Amino acid sequence: EAGVAQSPRYKIIEKRQSVAFWCNPISGHATLYWYQQILGQGPKLLIQFQNNGVVDDSQLPKDRFSAERLKGVDSTLKIQPAKLEDSAVYLCATGTGNSPLHFGNGTRLTVT
């Protein structure tokens, strides 16, 4: 089966610019997560979707981050405007029921 696809693989932007990341889940996976992983740390959950509805966005900095999952399939995560501390790897993970999560390889964002 095809894995979780993320793009772009790398992105470099200047602070105050905007950026968007895209995730294509494994077919049939209803649950989709976005994680932020700062260098040297474990991934931190930003938002969880169940189909196209938000289940948990308590750790999403809503003043600058937004995410959507139209039609319950692909998802995009946007940052506007970016800050230096947003430099991190943004991971998308998908799953179904109580099954283990499948992670993509992430988008590495560098904000200068």
Next chain:
Amino acid sequence: DAKTTQPNSMESNEEEPVHLPCNHSTISGTDYIHWYRQLPSQGPEYVIHGLTSNVNNRMASLAIAEDRKSSTLILHRATLRDAAVYYCSRQGGGGADGLTFGKGTHLIIQP
């Protein structure tokens, strides 16, 4: 916030067993314990998970303490390909919530 704590790094020799500890003293009764590992420039990869009983799969074994305040991931015979960062994480909501990761253990395998 129910965190997990792990040693920053561990070292082992190839073909020997490895025991990776994790402390989750504030875990709730319905939280699952998950282990994932991550290679450089890759996303985390699932290793094993459990709730109360010990679990075995083709990759590893998971030993969960009777009081569930700690667990140990066991790699029975380490290979060089097992060198990675191993994350102990908890999943709340009876398995419906997202994973809460610790800082991970960097496992070094010596040939």
